Amino acid sequence: MNTKLRWGLLDAVVVVFALVPVLWVMSLSFKTAATLTDGNFIPRDWTLDNYKLIFQTDQFVRALINSIGIALISTVIAVVLGTMAAYAISRLDFPGKSLLVGVSLLIAMFPQVSLVSPLFNIERQTGLFDTWPGLILPYITFALPLAIYTLSAFFKQIPWDLEKAAKMDGATQGEAFRKVIAPLAAPGVFTTAILVFIFCWNDFLFAISLTSTEQSRTVPVALSFFTGASQFEDPTGAISAAAVVITIPIILFVLFFQKRIVAGLTSGAVKG
Amino acid sequence: MADIVLDKVTKSYPDGTTAVHGIDLEIADGEFVILVGPSGCGKSTTLNMIAGLEDITSGELRIDGERVNDKAPKDRDIAMVFQSYALYPNMTVGENMAFPLKLAKLPKAEIDKKVNDAAKVLDLTDYLDRRPANLSGGQRQRVAMGRAIVRSPKVFLMDEPLSNLDAKLRVQMRTQVSRLQKQLNTTTVYVTHDQTEAMTLGDRVVVMRGGRIQQVGDPQTLYDHPNNLFVAGFIGSPSMNFLPATVAEGKLRTALGDLPLGERMQRVLAAGDAPRELVLGIRPEHFEDAALVEDRQRSHGYEFTAPVDLVESMGSDKYVYFNVEGGAATSADLADLAADAGGADLPSSDQASLVTRLSAESRVRDGASTKVWMNLDKIHLFDPKDGRNVTLHEGRAAGVAAS
Ligand SMILES: Nc1ncnc2c1ncn2[C@@H]1O[C@H](COP(=O)(O)OP(=O)(O)OP(=O)(O)O)[C@@H](O)[C@H]1O
Ligand SMILES: [Mg+2]
Numbered sequence: 001m002n003t004k005l006r007w008g009l010l011d012a013v014v015v016v017f018a019l020v021p022v023l024w025v026m027s028l029s030f031k032t033a034a035t036l037t038d039g040n041f042i043p044r045d046w047t048l049d050n051y052k053l054i055f056q057t058d059q060f061v062r063a064l065i066n067s068i069g070i071a072l073i074s075t076v077i078a079v080v081l082g083t084m085a086a087y088a089i090s091r092l093d094f095p096g097k098s099l100l101v102g103v104s105l106l107i108a109m110f111p112q113v114s115l116v117s118p119l120f121n122i123e124r125q126t127g128l129f130d131t132w133p134g135l136i137l138p139y140i141t142f143a144l145p146l147a148i149y150t151l152s153a154f155f156k157q158i159p160w161d162l163e164k165a166a167k168m169d170g171a172t173q174g175e176a177f178r179k180v181i182a183p184l185a186a187p188g189v190f191t192t193a194i195l196v197f198i199f200c201w202n203d204f205l206f207a208i209s210l211t212s213t214e215q216s217r218t219v220p221v222a223l224s225f226f227t228g229a230s231q232f233e234d235p236t237g238a239i240s241a242a243a244v245v246i247t248i249p250i251i252l253f254v255l256f257f258q259k260r261i262v263a264g265l266t267s268g269a270v271k272g
Numbered sequence: 273m274a275d276i277v278l279d280k281v282t283k284s285y286p287d288g289t290t291a292v293h294g295i296d297l298e299i300a301d302g303e304f305v306i307l308v309g310p311s312g313c314g315k316s317t318t319l320n321m322i323a324g325l326e327d328i329t330s331g332e333l334r335i336d337g338e339r340v341n342d343k344a345p346k347d348r349d350i351a352m353v354f355q356s357y358a359l360y361p362n363m364t365v366g367e368n369m370a371f372p373l374k375l376a377k378l379p380k381a382e383i384d385k386k387v388n389d390a391a392k393v394l395d396l397t398d399y400l401d402r403r404p405a406n407l408s409g410g411q412r413q414r415v416a417m418g419r420a421i422v423r424s425p426k427v428f429l430m431d432e433p434l435s436n437l438d439a440k441l442r443v444q445m446r447t448q449v450s451r452l453q454k455q456l457n458t459t460t461v462y463v464t465h466d467q468t469e470a471m472t473l474g475d476r477v478v479v480m481r482g483g484r485i486q487q488v489g490d491p492q493t494l495y496d497h498p499n500n501l502f503v504a505g506f507i508g509s510p511s512m513n514f515l516p517a518t519v520a521e522g523k524l525r526t527a528l529g530d531l532p533l534g535e536r537m538q539r540v541l542a543a544g545d546a547p548r549e550l551v552l553g554i555r556p557e558h559f560e561d562a563a564l565v566e567d568r569q570r571s572h573g574y575e576f577t578a579p580v581d582l583v584e585s586m587g588s589d590k591y592v593y594f595n596v597e598g599g600a601a602t603s604a605d606l607a608d609l610a611a612d613a614g615g616a617d618l619p620s621s622d623q624a625s626l627v628t629r630l631s632a633e634s635r636v637r638d639g640a641s642t643k644v645w646m647n648l649d650k651i652h653l654f655d656p657k658d659g660r661n662v663t664l665h666e667g668r669a670a671g672v673a674a675s
Contacts, residue, residue: 093286164325165358169372169419170346179371183362 022247029240036236050241060242062214063222068249070132070218071200074139079193081140082147083185087177089148090155101148108145116209123210130212138206143196150195154188190257197253201246219246274336274426274459275301276322281331283317283483291317293483294331302457304450306474308464309506310612314483315463319429322461324348335426346375348427351420355432357412359404359419366391366400369418376423390418393452410441417449421456428453428460434469446472465612467507471495479503481608497669501605501659504553504652510591510627511609514601517552517653524653524672526552527598527624528576531648534673540662541653550662551601551654556591558650559628561636562643572673573645580636581625590630594644600624603656648673 028036029050031043038044054060088094089101119138120129128134158181166176204220211217217225223242226235276299283292292314299305307315320326322333324345333341340348351372359368366387373383391397394414404412413433420428433449434442450473453460464470470477471491479486479494479502487499491507498504504512517526519541524531533541540546562575584591600606601624628644636642649671653662663669 159356159358161354161356161358162360165352165354165360165419166371167325167345168323168350168352170375170423172344172346175375180360 025240025243028236029244031237033234033237036234050237051245053238054242054245059214059222059225060219063217063219064246066132066216067201067218067220067246070135070139070216071197073132074136074143074200075193075197077136078140078143078147078196079189082144082151082192082196083189085144085148086151086155087181090152091160104145104148107141108149112142112205116205119206120209129210130216132216134210135206135216135218138210139200139203143199146199147192147196150192151185151188154185154191158184194254194257198250201250275299275303276427276459276461277332277334277337278318278322279332279334281318281321281333282329283314283321283326284329291483292321295483295485297478297485297488299459299461302459304453304460304462304473304475306462306464306470306477307480308467308470308477309480309486310608311465313480315465315480316431317483318480319352319431319461319463322427323350323352323429349425350427350429351423351425353416353420353428353430353433355435357404357416357436359412359415361404364401364403365396365407365415365418368404368415369422372419372423386422387418390422393421394418409437410445413437413445417452421452424456424458426459428458430460430462432464433462435464435466442469449473468509471507477507479506481506497664497667498652498661499664500661501551501553501603501654501656502608504654504661505606505609506612508555510556511613512553512555512652513624513626513628514606514654515552515596515624515626516599516601517550518548519546519550524550524552527596528578528646529574531574531651532673534671536665536670537653537663537672546662547655547657549656551603551606551656553652553654554646554650556627556629558647559592559630560645560647561630561634562645563635564631564633565645569647570645572649573647575643575645577641577643578626579641580638583636583638585632587632589632590634590636592628592630592634592636592642594626594628596624596626598624601656603654603659605654605656605659647671 024041027041027043030046030048031038032045032047032049035043035045085100085104089097115138123129123134128137162180162184163176166180167173171179202220203218204224207218207221208224211221214222219242223239226239226242276297278295278297280294280296281292282290282294284290295318297305307318309315317326321328324340324343328341332339335348335350360371363371369387369390370383373386378386387400388397391400394417396411396414396418399407399411399415404415407415413436416433420430430449434445437445446469449462462469462473464473470479471494474491476488477491477494478488481502487494487503489497494503494507498507501514505514515526515528517524517531519525519533520530522533522538524533541550560573565573578594578596580592581595582593584593630636630644650669651663651672652669653672654660655662661669663672
């Protein structure tokens with residue numbers, strides 16, 4: 001009983017610690033400019049003005065489109081490439097396998113800050129600067145190791161025998177992968193997709209260094225350029241509203257895929 | 273229906289291990305052949321080569337007279353039951369069994385009929401809509417069998433299909449597998465490392481060791497006339513007793529006493545290349561309480577007296593253990609067998625233990641000295657260096673006393 005209580009208390013502390021800032025931002029986003037700094041947790045003056053304001057500015061809507069587009073494209077490419085690489089790593093023995101794993105680990109560890117100036121110069125030279133591909137490319141680079149690692153862990157859980165069984169049952173290599181392995185790997189693929197999407201969605205470092213105009217600026221960067229309705233107005237309310245808005249796609253994304261992440265889908269395949 | 277021929281089939285893995293060394297084996301149409309041997313002897317590798325899941329390094333594999341070395345598994349028309357069952361967890365039992373038929377693009381009605389028929393045979397009708405995760409071990413095993421039989425393949429391959437079941441279920445399934453095979457009359461290759469399964473199931477048993485075939489024959493032949501020390505020790509439970517023996521003055525000197533040698537054996541053992549040191553092998557049931565032996569039989573045997581170590585009464589008969597001075601027999605084959613039985617860590621002593629199976633009427637008691645008779649016609653002598661059975665004469669073992 002006592003330990004249960006202690007754990008419950010600990011859980012509560014963690015939840016409060018994580019949620020208070022989020023709730024604070026939400027509360028700020030509903031406050032009027034006048035009550036913004038009154039320190040009340042629950043707004044006394046409710047308003048939707050902040051939300052109206054950000055959707056009126058072309059700046060935010062444009063950034064939202066950029067963010068969604070860039071994050072989705074990067075996620076799809078990284079997950080497709082990652083799936084193929086992880087399948088090869090977990091199933092095949094090929095020359096250079098450990099090199100591939102080593103290099104991808106190296107990339108994952110590489111401090112991204114140190115790449116910002118070289119990337120800036122390269123993209124200026126090649127004309128990629130301030131374009132979608134200019135952000136998609138570095139995102140894929142850093143998302144791939146993440147994708148490969150998560151996916152190969154998932155693939156390793158799928159019993160090898162299933163593929164052999166499918167072949168004995170008359171499937172070609174392709175059919176065995178499509179009809180037996182892919183459905184089992186799906187939860188892993190969706191989990192990876194969520195992780196990669198969040199990584200791309202949250203990035204600020206590359207987005208601020210490799211963009212200069214609204215043409216490819218993503219939301220996290222656009223937020224930092226927010227001004228109020230006039231130059232002299234405090235933009236805190238608008239920024240909070242925007243912050244709330246950009247968490248929504250992530251929540252939707254997770255909810256949408258959550259149904260497909262059925263844990264233990266492979267149980268019963270083999271006697272464990 | 274098909275016959276299978278393995279012609280000097282060899283398998284070497286890229287890392288240099290040769291798992292199978294030039295195996296020759298002919299399996300007749302409709303035959304039930306068992307591959308048996310200790311762990312790592314290449315049974316699964318051989319089976320996988322027949323299946324097409326492993327490439328054949330050299331040699332030729334023919335099914336129905338046709339060379340199939342380079343055919344993909346799906347073109348060989350072979351079904352396989354895996355040790356792990358390898359059921360598709362995302363499909364129901366019915367879908368699992370229908371999978372090979374769907375791949376073969378059979379019409380829906382026919383698929384349903386075949387699945388239902390197979391389910392009836394295997395008593396799975398009530399479980400067709402369940403997923404493998406919600407089945408017991410025995411039911412999963414039956415689904416795996418069902419998936420193999422639905423499409424009436426030319427050949428069944430089974431890799432230790434029963435080894436994940438508990439002992440009682442294993443015995444039940446063993447008879448079911450046997451009945452199913454008789455009923456379908458499909459050529460079957462069955463891998464196991466359990467010698468009881470090998471003895472009870474197959475038409476013919478192939479004993480393998482270290483990637484080589486030791487002996488091929490029907491179970492009784494392997495039991496009565498083992499080619500070598502390894503086969504003798506591997507087949508039979510409890511296993512054959514082995515004692516060191518030497519030839520001296522026309523007799524066989526053992527820890528049990530000096531056994532008479534028949535004329536033929538004397539001749540064989542007198543030959544220039546005959547071994548001086550031998551390993552004597554005799555099965556537990558070839559001993560009897562001397563008090564119960566009929567006079568007519570007595571002359572075929574040899575009697576010795578030894579103190580009883582332990583008596584295990586099984587009701588139908590008694591297992592009586594004796595300690596024999598003079599140490600256990602040693603040879604590479606015996607070391608292999610001990611390692612396989614997991615007995616490699618047992619403390620070695622200079623006393624050999626002798627297991628005998630006496631009739632239930634025997635009055636032996638723990639600790640008491642007892643006179644025991646052993647059948648000289650059933651003794652095997654092995655060369656400890658290569659394990660060869662030197663008592664074998666034209667493929668049959670005739671004991672040591674025969675003239
Ligand atoms: N992919 C591989 N690469 C290298 N060696 C292998 C490979 N697969 C198996 N071997 C080796 O080949 C030998 C035979 O293996 P195999 O799986 O056929 O044994 P088995 O008789 O089926 O044993 P068990 O009863 O344990 O299943 C073993 O020594 C094993 O280590
Ligand atoms: Mg095996």
